[in-house]
Amino acid sequence: MIGVISYLVFFATTASILAIAVLGLNLQWGNTGLFNGGVVAFFGAGAYGTLILGGTAQTGHLGGYGVIYPLALLGGMAMAGLMAWIVGLLTLRLRHDYLAIATFGVAVAFENLMRNAEWLAGGAKGVRGFERPLRAALGDGFVYNLFFFAVVLLVLIATYVFLQRLVVSPFGRLLRAIREDEEAAQSLGKNPARVRLVAFVTGSVILGLAGGLYGTFYAFVSPQDVLPTLTFQIWAMLIVGGAGNNRGAIFGAFLIWGAWTASGWALSRFAPVEVQLYTGSVQFILIGSVIVGMLMWRPQGFLPERLVVSHKGTTQTE
Amino acid sequence: MSEAILEAYAVTAGYVPDLPILRDVSVTVQPGQITLIIGPNGAGKSTLIKAIAGLLPVSGGHITFAGRDITGIRTDQLSAHGIAYVPQTDNIFRSLTIRQNLDLALRRAGSEAAARMGLLFDQFPALAAKQRDKAGTLSGGQRQFLAIAMALATGPRLILMDEPSAGLSPKAAQEVLEHARALTARGVSILLVEQNVNQALRLADHCFILAEGRNQIDGPAEDLRDNKVVGEIYLGNRRVGAA
Numbered sequence: 001m002i003g004v005i006s007y008l009v010f011f012a013t014t015a016s017i018l019a020i021a022v023l024g025l026n027l028q029w030g031n032t033g034l035f036n037g038g039v040v041a042f043f044g045a046g047a048y049g050t051l052i053l054g055g056t057a058q059t060g061h062l063g064g065y066g067v068i069y070p071l072a073l074l075g076g077m078a079m080a081g082l083m084a085w086i087v088g089l090l091t092l093r094l095r096h097d098y099l100a101i102a103t104f105g106v107a108v109a110f111e112n113l114m115r116n117a118e119w120l121a122g123g124a125k126g127v128r129g130f131e132r133p134l135r136a137a138l139g140d141g142f143v144y145n146l147f148f149f150a151v152v153l154l155v156l157i158a159t160y161v162f163l164q165r166l167v168v169s170p171f172g173r174l175l176r177a178i179r180e181d182e183e184a185a186q187s188l189g190k191n192p193a194r195v196r197l198v199a200f201v202t203g204s205v206i207l208g209l210a211g212g213l214y215g216t217f218y219a220f221v222s223p224q225d226v227l228p229t230l231t232f233q234i235w236a237m238l239i240v241g242g243a244g245n246n247r248g249a250i251f252g253a254f255l256i257w258g259a260w261t262a263s264g265w266a267l268s269r270f271a272p273v274e275v276q277l278y279t280g281s282v283q284f285i286l287i288g289s290v291i292v293g294m295l296m297w298r299p300q301g302f303l304p305e306r307l308v309v310s311h312k313g314t315t316q317t318e
Numbered sequence: 319m320s321e322a323i324l325e326a327y328a329v330t331a332g333y334v335p336d337l338p339i340l341r342d343v344s345v346t347v348q349p350g351q352i353t354l355i356i357g358p359n360g361a362g363k364s365t366l367i368k369a370i371a372g373l374l375p376v377s378g379g380h381i382t383f384a385g386r387d388i389t390g391i392r393t394d395q396l397s398a399h400g401i402a403y404v405p406q407t408d409n410i411f412r413s414l415t416i417r418q419n420l421d422l423a424l425r426r427a428g429s430e431a432a433a434r435m436g437l438l439f440d441q442f443p444a445l446a447a448k449q450r451d452k453a454g455t456l457s458g459g460q461r462q463f464l465a466i467a468m469a470l471a472t473g474p475r476l477i478l479m480d481e482p483s484a485g486l487s488p489k490a491a492q493e494v495l496e497h498a499r500a501l502t503a504r505g506v507s508i509l510l511v512e513q514n515v516n517q518a519l520r521l522a523d524h525c526f527i528l529a530e531g532r533n534q535i536d537g538p539a540e541d542l543r544d545n546k547v548v549g550e551i552y553l554g555n556r557r558v559g560a561a
Contacts, residue, residue: 176414187371
């Protein structure tokens with residue numbers, strides 16, 4: 001029984017971390033219409049940044065700065081934000097498809113940099129030597145995982161509340177206005193380039209937060225953690241859950257991560273041995289089929305963006 | 319004649335570098351008047367208004383507003399100069415309520431925003447009645463009124479209107495154009511691009527006719543109304559340049 005609970009805690013922690021990342025992408029795509037095809041780069045910047053700043057000294061690459069954990073996490077988020085600001089200045093004038101290609105290129109470059117620049121982050125061996133916060137007091141077992149899950153859950157709730165408030169604020173309405181019609185927004189004196197940059201950086205900081213928590217949870221990050229696969233998964237979560245709806249983003253994260261892990265379990269248990277060799281590929285086909293199916297039959301996702309007009313005339317986004 | 323509030327002089331502009339749609343086009347707008355731009359399809363009317371609005375690069379000539387050079391100024395900076403632009407279509411935000419649409423436009427009004435919102439609702443009672451409805455539920459004519467109200471909310475001295483009657487019923491088109499006329503009584507100048515030539519010529523003060531990206535004729539609207547040459551050029555019965 002404890003094994004099942006332990007696994008559920010592990011599953012829920014990973015799904016919650018991914019849900020935070022999907023919320024970040026939802027701000028960019030769902031609320032602002034920015035097609036970020038390089039999600040994993042910003043997630044990775046948060047993970048690498050947190051572990052390099054907060055880890056112990058390692059020979060051969062940067063690290064060992066001994067920054068206390070909250071500041072290390074903030075540092076990782078800041079790195080994701082800084083990278084987004086630079087990338088945004090260069091690419092945000094591009095239209096959807098070109099922006100997707102450009103940001104995808106950034107993610108590929110990021111992965112290659114992490115894989116090849118050993119002096120920077122350990123190359124293919126990744127960043128090790130990170131001491132998880134409060135590990136000395138709580139140990140490495142179930143209690144620690146439960147504690148960490150509680151922390152991640154609080155961060156997820158805080159991120160959700162922050163974004164809900166953001167989308168119903170005047171700034172949130174401006175994001176939707178620019179998503180709907182940039183020219184009309186410009187004619188009212190709004191600067192879409194600046195607003196989109198703010199949304200892109202904010203979304204990327206949230207992606208960096210998710211990456212920092214991910215790196216903390218595993219106390220390790222390597223180029224294998226920043227493969228384009230993760231971008232694909234996070235997009236699948238948003239599409240299936242419902243772009244433009246923060247609840248949909250969280251629901252999609254849990255649903256797709258559940259489907260991903262369940263399909264891996266089912267394949268390992270029931271599929272012939274020769275098929276098990278291709279478990280990863282089969283999972284991709286299954287998840288890809290889900291995305292195609294959703295886009296064909298329910299493109300708005302399970303929990304679509306819904307604008308409810310209250311009696312006071314204010315708009316709530318669900 | 320008083321000094322023009324807007325002067326576009328020898329403007330050359332287009333969507334693609336080195337392939338101008340407009341060539342040396344000049345127009346002027348007098349204060350408190352409606353200046354009409356007409357011409358056959360492809361004449362460059364919308365290109366001209368977009369070039370003035372900063373949406374297209376101007377490769378030649380210059381544009382001045384109230385004596386100040388505004389050539390190449392970004393669209394979002396024009397409202398601070400007192401110029402509002404009403405695009406032809408997609409000029410409102412459908413997922414927002416009417417009040418929220420106006421709120422967006424009134425963001426710079428600060429403490430005066432509420433009072434100005436009230437004045438706008440007095441001016442557009444149909445919008446006031448539906449202020450909590452999403453703008454996407456409005457009829458075509460009401461959407462144009464909302465777009466005009468949003469432009470007015472920025473406190474403009476000049477409004478650039480790109481075919482406000484496009485897609486409207488004759489009655490709704492008439493109402494929109496008459497409302498534009500009423501705005502001039504409040505001192506607002508209007509540069510109007512229209513396909514609805516007969517109605518627009520009755521309301522406008524001055525008219526410029528473009529064809530193939532160049533100036534053809536201009537003059538007081540009432541003089542051009544019955545001008546046979548205008549009809550020939552506009553209807554395409556006469557070769558451009560022979561006017």
